[in-house]
Amino acid sequence: MIRRKSHRAKIVVIGGGTGLPVVLRELHKQKAEVTAVVTVADDGGSSGVIRDYINVVPPGDIRNVLVALSDLPEKFKKIFQYRFDSTDQFFSGHAIGNLIIAALAEMDQDGIFNAVQELAEMMQVDGHVYPAANQALTLHAHFSDGTEMAGESEISQANKTIEKVWVTTEDGTKPRARQEVIDAIMEADQIVMGPGSLFTSILPNLMIENVGQAVCQTKAEVIYICNIMTQKGETERFSDAQHVEVLNRHLGQNFIDTVLVNTQPVPNDYLDRQKYDEYLYQVKYDFKALRAQGCKVISDDFLLLRDQGVFHDGQKVVTELMRLAGQKRF
Known part of the structure; x- marks a missing residue:
C-alpha cells in the first residue's frame, strides 16, 4: 500500500542514473513524502536491450528507484x-526487476505509467514513482561542431561538446508527462535535481515541455545538486556555474533557486580511473557566477569516498535538503 501523509515535506526528485537512488534512500529514511520523476530516455545496458526487443520504456532507472523507496524486506529487494x-546466455546481464517491469508494461496497453503504479503497490513503495513520460x-x-546525434549512450560516447539536447517520441508526437507528474511538481515544497549526468539524466526530463514549464512555474524551492566530478563527453572542465547555466539556457530562464556544492577536495590518485572511466576532474567552483544567476549557494563537505570511487554522501545531502524544506514550510 502506498502511504500518503500530508504533514510530511513534499519533495519531488527529478533525474536518472545512479545518483537518484542515493538521495531517495535517505529521503525515505527521513519519512519525506517523495515523488521520483524518472527519465525514460535511457538506451544502454539491460534497459537498452529490453527497449529494443519489446519496445517498452527502459526499466533500469525505474527499478532502482522502486527499490530505494520500497518497504519490503531486504531479501525481497535483493531478488x-x-x-x-x-553464464546464463539467454538472460545474461538482465536484472529480474527489469524483466518484471517490461512484462507489466506489455500487459498494460495504456503504457508504462500504470504498470509502474501497480508494481509500486506490490513493492510497498512509500511515495510515488512516476516515469517522466508514458512512452x-x-x-x-x-x-558545437554543427553535427547532431540521437541516442543517450551514443551521445555520451561521442566525445564532443554538447550545445543543446531535446527529446522525441517514436511516433513523432510531442512528449508529454502525465498530469500526476505535473500536479506533484506544482504541489511540492521542494524540487530536487541531481546528482546525475547533466545532459543525459536530468535534462531529458526537463525537455518534456509540460515538465519544464511546471518546474519554472512551481512555487517550490528548486534545488540543483551539482556533480562532484566532471563527466567525459558531457561536462568536461565545467564549473558549478556552467552546469547551472546549461540548465537555465535550456528552459529559457533562471529557474534554479539553490545549488548544493561539495567543497571537500578529492584526494589525488584516489579515483580508480579504469573502473570509473567517465569521471575526469573535480568540478571547479565559481560562486560569483552562480549568484549572478540568482542562485543561493550552499557549499559543504558532501563527499563520500568508497571503493575507489567518488560519490555524494546521501545522508549529508538529505540533512541539508530537510533543513531547507523545513525553512520553506515553516
Missing part, C-alpha cells in the same frame, strides 16, 4: 535487483 551473470523517448543532441 528484484538480482542480475543474471554471463520511451529518444534523446537528441546538437554539438
